[in-house]
Amino acid sequence: MLGAGSAIVGVGITDLGPQLGRSAVDLQTEAILLALDDAGLTNADVDAVFSLGAYSSPSMMFAMTLCEYAGLRPAVQAAVDAGGGFTTMMMLNNAIWAVESRQAEVAVCVFGEPAATGRRQAGRGWTSTAESNEFEAPVGIAGPVVSYALLASRYMKEFGTTVDDLGAIAVAQREHAMRHPKAVRRETLTISQYHKSRLIATPLRLLDCSSIVDGAGAVVVTSTDRAAGLRPPPVSVLSVASRTMSKDVLTFPGFAELQVGRLAQKALADAGLTLPDVDVALIYDAFTISVVFYLEELGFCGRGEAGDYARAGGLSLGSTCPVNTHGGLLSQGHVAGMLHLVEAVEQLRGEADDRQVRDCETAMLVGGGGMLGVNAVMLLGRA
């Protein structure tokens, strides 16, 4: 079974926040070095690298540029651009395939970019050459925020979600970020402060959106045999289920049609688990509405109940399954899904300090991408 012969043995996160003058390769190299150091390995050990260049400053042949800059000479390397949190899981899939097929023994997955300073310098938030954008941009559907605002307006109509419910997600995740030393938003957040934040595109306010940061994260994957001789407690992928449906909001098939609940059921069944066995959930949270959708779709709560669930402490430490214990993209910082994966590993190792979930044996990673149209559910456990 996928993942049985490999383990994650190293994780690394750079500082998050403005870091003027640093390029994507520079940030990603630091994350790789931190992850290798964590694993007790060096650049000479690495023979597979899966990376993704900066969205804020696209460059050709990024993957090999990174290898050269970082002093890596891997047998296998590629850029993986599958979409948001989905990308992280597709990178990890590739790493597992490389290791378990013996094309490589040590694989690195890495993402990060100077998204905060880079985008300010570029002057524009988002551009895309996707075909459907020909019919979105001219009507002001400008990148992720307007797309997700449209999805949120629809979801609220279908299931009765309110802006208070969106705010409850932001508030709950902020409490977690306050416990993470590298999170960029660590000041207290109340629901009234949430309501006072700037409207970007109804119904979404600034505090419904990810925190855009400069930073990077990386993980190291190796064979279970090699992992046995390394310091960190190995963490394995137990199962994964994924589906690509659409890229843009114009082609969004509908919330039910995504069938993310079925992906979760398949991943759980393949791992021989049920939802109550999951000790911590790291849910891709590009916007608050994403978390509402996933909580309800996966069955953590009923339809339209995610706000009540969050207000009752369902996401918080001490609940049966805390959610986004690192603060997520909303409050820790947006490095696509890489830091959700890093958090899953730290929780399973028991190394999450003030954020530690007690007796954490199983983590669920939920990765969306694009405008919710690509989705994956992955289960991880102690190897």
Add this chain to the structure above:
Amino acid sequence: MIPISGLGSLSRSSASQPFWSGLDSGRLLLPWCEACEAPFFYPRRWCPQCHGDAIRWREAPGRGIVWAHSTVYTEFDPDVPVPYVALLIDLEEGVRIGGVLHDPSAPVYVGDPVAVNWSKRAPSGLPTWQLWRCGGTALGHHADGDEARRDREGS
């Protein structure tokens, strides 16, 4: 490839050229797959359902129902003044299209019927859309939006 003014660095493809040419003559044209006898959107050289390449362009009257909406307050492009209301519209032909509401101050809800308005166009040539309710700006069409409105008010 004709550059479009507006957001991002976009270009038009030859597969969508009839759509944009139609707008120049005030017609909303949709690509129909001859094999499926169904429209699809956005335009492609092949039907995304059956991969048939027999595509015929047919004029649509430009009526639909609001699937989603957002009033945008943040300026993403200096050429596009805010606020504006972005719409996703389910056309009566069964395809979804993006649009901008003619009057950004008009209250709009999911399920509202809208109709194309050729009098005010975006720089791209795209028409805007306006609400049509009983007692509102009647456009002479049948009020098949009543069901959507009842649905909205009943929920």
